[in-house]
Amino acid sequence: MNYVFYLLAALTVCGGLAAILLRNTVHCALALTVAFAGLALLFLKLGAQFAGFVQVLVYIGAVAILVVFAILLTRGSETPQQVYSRYWIEGLVISSGVFAVLGWAVLGSARVLPHEMAAPPVTVLQIGNALMDRYVLPLEMIAVLLTAAMIGAVIVAMSKNVGTK
Amino acid sequence: MIEFLDQFFILFKNWLVGFLPAGLQQLAALSLCVTTIILAFPLLFAVTVLLERKGLGRIQNRYGPNRVGWFGVLQPIADGVKSLTKEDIVPASADKAVHFLAPVLLVVVVFMGFAVLPMGRNMVLVDMDCGLLFFYSMSASAELSIFMAGWSSRNKYSLLGAMRAVAQMISYEVPLLMSSVPVVMMTGSLSLVKIVEAQAHYSYGFPHWYIFTPWGFAGFVMYAIATTAETNRSPFDLPEGESELVAGYHTEYSGFKFALFFLGEYLSMFSISGLGATLFLGGWSAPFSFLGWVPSWIWFFSKLMLSIVVFIWLRGTLPRLRQDQLMNFAWKFVLPLTLLNLMVAALWRFMGDGWLRWVVCLAILALAYVFMCRNGLRRGQIRPRRYRYAE
Numbered sequence: 001m002n003y004v005f006y007l008l009a010a011l012t013v014c015g016g017l018a019a020i021l022l023r024n025t026v027h028c029a030l031a032l033t034v035a036f037a038g039l040a041l042l043f044l045k046l047g048a049q050f051a052g053f054v055q056v057l058v059y060i061g062a063v064a065i066l067v068v069f070a071i072l073l074t075r076g077s078e079t080p081q082q083v084y085s086r087y088w089i090e091g092l093v094i095s096s097g098v099f100a101v102l103g104w105a106v107l108g109s110a111r112v113l114p115h116e117m118a119a120p121p122v123t124v125l126q127i128g129n130a131l132m133d134r135y136v137l138p139l140e141m142i143a144v145l146l147t148a149a150m151i152g153a154v155i156v157a158m159s160k161n162v163g164t165k
Numbered sequence: 166m167i168e169f170l171d172q173f174f175i176l177f178k179n180w181l182v183g184f185l186p187a188g189l190q191q192l193a194a195l196s197l198c199v200t201t202i203i204l205a206f207p208l209l210f211a212v213t214v215l216l217e218r219k220g221l222g223r224i225q226n227r228y229g230p231n232r233v234g235w236f237g238v239l240q241p242i243a244d245g246v247k248s249l250t251k252e253d254i255v256p257a258s259a260d261k262a263v264h265f266l267a268p269v270l271l272v273v274v275v276f277m278g279f280a281v282l283p284m285g286r287n288m289v290l291v292d293m294d295c296g297l298l299f300f301y302s303m304s305a306s307a308e309l310s311i312f313m314a315g316w317s318s319r320n321k322y323s324l325l326g327a328m329r330a331v332a333q334m335i336s337y338e339v340p341l342l343m344s345s346v347p348v349v350m351m352t353g354s355l356s357l358v359k360i361v362e363a364q365a366h367y368s369y370g371f372p373h374w375y376i377f378t379p380w381g382f383a384g385f386v387m388y389a390i391a392t393t394a395e396t397n398r399s400p401f402d403l404p405e406g407e408s409e410l411v412a413g414y415h416t417e418y419s420g421f422k423f424a425l426f427f428l429g430e431y432l433s434m435f436s437i438s439g440l441g442a443t444l445f446l447g448g449w450s451a452p453f454s455f456l457g458w459v460p461s462w463i464w465f466f467s468k469l470m471l472s473i474v475v476f477i478w479l480r481g482t483l484p485r486l487r488q489d490q491l492m493n494f495a496w497k498f499v500l501p502l503t504l505l506n507l508m509v510a511a512l513w514r515f516m517g518d519g520w521l522r523w524v525v526c527l528a529i530l531a532l533a534y535v536f537m538c539r540n541g542l543r544r545g546q547i548r549p550r551r552y553r554y555a556e
Contacts, residue, residue: 026316030263033309053298061305061338065331068312072328123294124355 004045012038025071033064050124171460174201175287198290202279210431211241217477224481248424256319256417263317268418268425271310275429277303278436283358285449285462296357297349300440301342304395307433308334311404311414314426318417326413329488330404334395336495341391343503344384347510348375348444357440361448370454374447379526380510385445387503389475392437394495396430398476400483401491438472439465498537505533 015035019028036059043052131139169176182194215230215238222229230237255264281296283289293299308331315327349355352363364374375381394401405413415426442448446468449461486494509526516522 027263030309030313049293049295050298053295053302056302057298057305060309061302062335065308065312065335068309068316069328069331072316072324124298125353 005042008038008041008045012042026068029064029067029071032067033060036060036064048122050122050127167458167460171286171462173460174285174462195290202290203276206276206279206432206435207428209435210428211245213431213435213473214244215241216473217480220474220477221481224478245424248421251420253420253422254417258319259417260317260319263313264417265422267310267314267317268422268429270313271307271429272425272432274303274306274310275432275436278433279439281357282436282439282443283361283448284439284465285460288449288462289358292356292358295355297345297355297360297440297444300357300436301338304433304437305338307429314418315414318414320417322410322412323414323416326404326410326416329410330397330414333397333401333404333491336492337391337394337401337499340387340495340499340503341395343500344387344391344506345440345444347380347384347506350507350510351375351514357443357448361443361450364447365450367454372447372450372452372454374445374450376445378513379523379530380506380513381445383502383506383509383530385441387499387506388441388445390499391495392441393476393479394491396434396437396476398434399480400486402480402485403488403491406485434473434476435469438469438476441472442468498541501537502533506530 012035015031015033015038018031019035022028022031036055040052040055040059043055178194178197181197182190185193218240219229219237230240233239233243255261278300280290281293281299283292311330311334312327315323315325315330318324348360352360354360354363364372366373371377376385397404404410405415410416415423418426442465447464448468449465451457451459451461451464509529512529513522513526516525
């Protein structure tokens with residue numbers, strides 16, 4: 001079943017490449033959702049149902065829509081004159097640095113965790129129990145952080161004279 | 166005999182598949198089920214469109230379709246032929262690829278939702294561990310296709326309609342998800358099959374459906390509101406308000422592509438009503454224990470059709486909301502109540518059996534409802550509006 005992986009990987013990489021190479025910004029955003037869908041399918045291929053569907057729900061259902069809204073509400077969907085940014089060398093350096101770190105971490109994971117040969121079948125019940133039991137403190141901290149960020153965003157976006165209406 | 170009728174479709178499928186060699190059986194069974202879903206729901210769509218047009222005609226004191234066939238019963242066939250033979254017009258400045266992909270994506274995504282709905286005892290295509298999550302992730306992907314349709318048409322009405330639709334669907338998705346979370350909390354599973362099984366037992370002849378508990382009733386009401394908005398049905402049909410936006414995001418679609426949008430809209434109505442029946446109304450289980458002999462799929466489809474009739478009734482009765490009323494209602498009224506409902510459900514779970522939990526949970530919900538309505542009235546957000554020209 002290895003060819004499924006290569007198919008999905010090709011889909012994801014093509015989506016990602018199209019997202020940076022296409023000229024029209026909305027086309028880029030749509031290509032990005034293809035990459036998101038490819039990632040979700042890769043999660044499903046690995047047997048991580050929860051992660052896969054959450055990927056679809058959050059990234060395709062919300063983040064992609066947010067990106068598209070941001071494009072339409074700021075610059076409109078017209079094609080920019082200059083296709084490539086002036087800072088493409090810096091961007092290339094940063095992204096290859098990130099890629100190198102991630103690749104190093106992924107390749108090193110087999111050495112750090114030598115006993116985990118096969119991935120255990122994980123059900124939603126186990127994920128829920130782990131979140132509510134062992135990882136409850138990080139979960140709560142992230143929840144507080146996100147709530148604070150949301151309130152901050154609302155305050156920033158709110159116009160000054162709302163209360164006087 | 167009862168058992169045979171109940172499992173009729175399963176037995177029929179097994180009998181058909183039995184003719185094939187063993188290696189092909191699984192594949193054939195799957196494709197048979199998929200084909201059945203793809204055929205059955207568009208047929209239901211045809212019936213529903215006729216029902217809706219006749220019903221709306223009745224409500225609005227006119228005849229409705231009455232020319233094709235007896236009392237207009239062949240109208241869906243005429244509509245189908247018309248949409249197949251009409252010219253498919255694509256605007257000259259439209260984005261051709263995206264314009265073509267949008268209706269296809271919508272219908273595909275909406276059909277996927279049916280895969281996890283249990284339509285009868287053992288009648289589910291895939292019993293996923295994350296069934297509910299799968300359903301919601303598919304319905305969230307439909308938003309993107311609506312945006313694609315509106316944007317690619319290069320028409321300001323289309324784009325406005327798509328923006329309205331997407332904003333509305335994003336806003337009401339939060340209460341939709343939140344109102345179904347208590348059900349998951351009570352069942353302890355995201356699998357829709359398990360959710361139905363948890364409701365399909367009886368005491369004193371009455372079922373243990375979730376709607377017959379305080380949190381379930383409140384959750385169902387909010388679920389119904391959110392689904393009406395999610396499917397862009399009246400009174401939340403701003404995205405395609407004819408008087409303002411021609412036809413919203415599918416203004417520039419004609420012929421069969423328009424029919425696909427129409428189909429997608431009704432299919433999402435079916436699937437989301439089916440999910441509502443599964444979550445709160447006991448799915449395929451009978452409403453009284455002495456009616457247990459009626460086949461389970463009849464119950465599922467009657468509950469589904471009942472919700473559709475309510476949808477049609479609402480459409481004929483209620484006027485359209487304004488955009489700001491719509492958003493205020495979602496974020497300031499429905500969402501806080503769903504959050505409170507989560508707490509009430511937790512309270513219900515940990516108070517144990519007895520009459521006390523009924524009193525406490527009902528009191529909390531009723532007080533919150535009254536308080537929020539009063540508060541809204543006092544702040545003048547939900548007040549009846551006066552228009553100067555109407556006086």
